[in-house]
Amino acid sequence: MIPAQLDYVRPASLDEALRILVDREGEAKLLSGGYSLIPLIKLRLAQPALLVDLQSVPGLDAIAETDDALVIGARATHRDIHESAVIRDRYPGIVDVAGGIGDPQVRNWGTIGGSVAHADPASDWPAFLLAANATIVCRGQGGEREVPARHFFVDTFTTAIEPTEVLTGIRIPRRAAGVGGAYQKLERKVGDFATAGVAAIVRIDAGGTIVGSGIGVTGVSASPYAAVDAESALAGKRPGDDAFRAAGQAAAAMSQPVSDVRGPVDYKRAMVAELTVRALRRATERALAFNG
Ligand SMILES: Cc1cc2nc3c(=O)[nH]c(=O)nc-3n(C[C@H](O)[C@H](O)[C@H](O)COP(=O)(O)OP(=O)(O)OC[C@H]3O[C@@H](n4cnc5c(N)ncnc54)[C@H](O)[C@@H]3O)c2cc1C
CATH class of the missing domain: 3.30.390.50 (CO dehydrogenase flavoprotein, C-terminal domain)
Known part of the structure; x- marks a missing residue:
C-alpha cells in the first residue's frame, strides 16, 4: 500500500526535535530505524502528519560503561550493540539478545530505542531490560527522567514515555563479580x-x-x-x-x-x-x- 501524505523533518539537535514534538503534539511521530514504524505507515495503521527523523541528532548512538552502568544510546542499532567491544567482552547476555533479532538487515537498521519505545509484546530487548533492572532515559523540554524498565512497559505497544519526550538511552547496571x-x-x-x-x-x-x-x-x-x-x-x-x-x-x-x-x-x-x-x-x- 502507499502511505498517506505526511511531512518529514530531520532536526540537527535534540532540543530542536523536542521543540517540534511540543509544537506538533498529537501529529508528530519520531523515526529511528523505521523497521517497525514504516511498515505501519505503509499499511496505514499509523498515519502521522509529520515524521521527525532522529538520524541527524548527534550523540544518541554511543555505547559506554560508566562507574555504575552500561549506557546504550537510543539510536545504537542492534548490530552496533552486537559488535560493541565492551559488550562482547563483558555482557554476553546482551550479545545473545542483539544477535538473535530479525535478520542482518533488521539488525543494521533497527535500534534499541525504537524497539523499546515501540513495545511490541514479542520484542526481545524488554525481556533483558526487565531482568537486568535497567532504566530507560527519557528527555523532554523540562529535563531528563529515568524510568525503571519494570514501570516502563505498561501494555501492548504502550509505554510510560510521553508523546513530547525522546527516549535517549538505556542504563543497565554495571556488571559486577559473580x-x-x-x-x-x-x-x-x-x-x-x-x-x-x-x-x-x-x-x-x-x-x-x-x-x-x-x-x-x-x-x-x-x-x-x-x-x-x-x-x-x-x-x-x-x-x-x-x-x-x-x-x-x-x-x-x-x-x-x-x-x-x-x-x-x-x-x-x-x-x-x-x-x-x-x-x-x-x-x-x-x-x-x-x-x-
Ligand atoms: C522482518 C522484521 C523482523 C524483526 N524481528 C525482530 C525480532 O526478532 N525481535 C525484535 O525484538 N524485533 C524484531 N523486529 C523489530 C525491529 O527490531 C525494529 O527495528 C524495532 O522494533 C524498532 O526499532 P526502529 O529503530 O526500527 O524504530 P522505528 O520503527 O523507527 O520506531 C518504532 C516506534 O518507536 C518510536 N521511537 C523510535 N525512536 C524513539 C525514541 N528515541 N524516542 C521515543 N520514541 C521513539 C517511533 O515513533 C515508533 O513509534 C523485526 C522487524 C522486522 C521488519
Whole structure:
C-alpha cells in the first residue's frame, strides 16, 4: 500500500526535535530505524502528519560503561550493540539478545530505542531490560527522567514515555563479580519474533548461593513481564536444576499466552519453563566465570 501524505523533518539537535514534538503534539511521530514504524505507515495503521527523523541528532548512538552502568544510546542499532567491544567482552547476555533479532538487515537498521519505545509484546530487548533492572532515559523540554524498565512497559505497544519526550538511552547496571546473564529465545524460523523468550540474570556470592536474580519474559503475554515469583523462588538457593525448574514453573505460571500459529497455550507455557531453565544454566556458568 502507499502511505498517506505526511511531512518529514530531520532536526540537527535534540532540543530542536523536542521543540517540534511540543509544537506538533498529537501529529508528530519520531523515526529511528523505521523497521517497525514504516511498515505501519505503509499499511496505514499509523498515519502521522509529520515524521521527525532522529538520524541527524548527534550523540544518541554511543555505547559506554560508566562507574555504575552500561549506557546504550537510543539510536545504537542492534548490530552496533552486537559488535560493541565492551559488550562482547563483558555482557554476553546482551550479545545473545542483539544477535538473535530479525535478520542482518533488521539488525543494521533497527535500534534499541525504537524497539523499546515501540513495545511490541514479542520484542526481545524488554525481556533483558526487565531482568537486568535497567532504566530507560527519557528527555523532554523540562529535563531528563529515568524510568525503571519494570514501570516502563505498561501494555501492548504502550509505554510510560510521553508523546513530547525522546527516549535517549538505556542504563543497565554495571556488571559486577559473580553476575552473569543470558537470553534464550524460541522462534518458529530464523529471523522471526519470539514465540517465547526468557532473559535471566543471576548473582552468586563467594559461598555459591544465589543472592540476586532477574527474570524477564517476552512473547507470552500482553506485555513483557518480570517473573518476580521466579526471582523469589531462586533467592538463597544453590544454583542447580532443582532451583531452576522451580523458577521455570513460577515464570510459566505468570504467563498469559494465547493460542495462535506459533502454538497452543500449554505448549507456550511449557516453553517458558524450559527456556527459563536454559537461561539460568547459562547465566550461572557466566556468573561463576566472571571475577569483575
Ligand atoms: C522482518 C522484521 C523482523 C524483526 N524481528 C525482530 C525480532 O526478532 N525481535 C525484535 O525484538 N524485533 C524484531 N523486529 C523489530 C525491529 O527490531 C525494529 O527495528 C524495532 O522494533 C524498532 O526499532 P526502529 O529503530 O526500527 O524504530 P522505528 O520503527 O523507527 O520506531 C518504532 C516506534 O518507536 C518510536 N521511537 C523510535 N525512536 C524513539 C525514541 N528515541 N524516542 C521515543 N520514541 C521513539 C517511533 O515513533 C515508533 O513509534 C523485526 C522487524 C522486522 C521488519
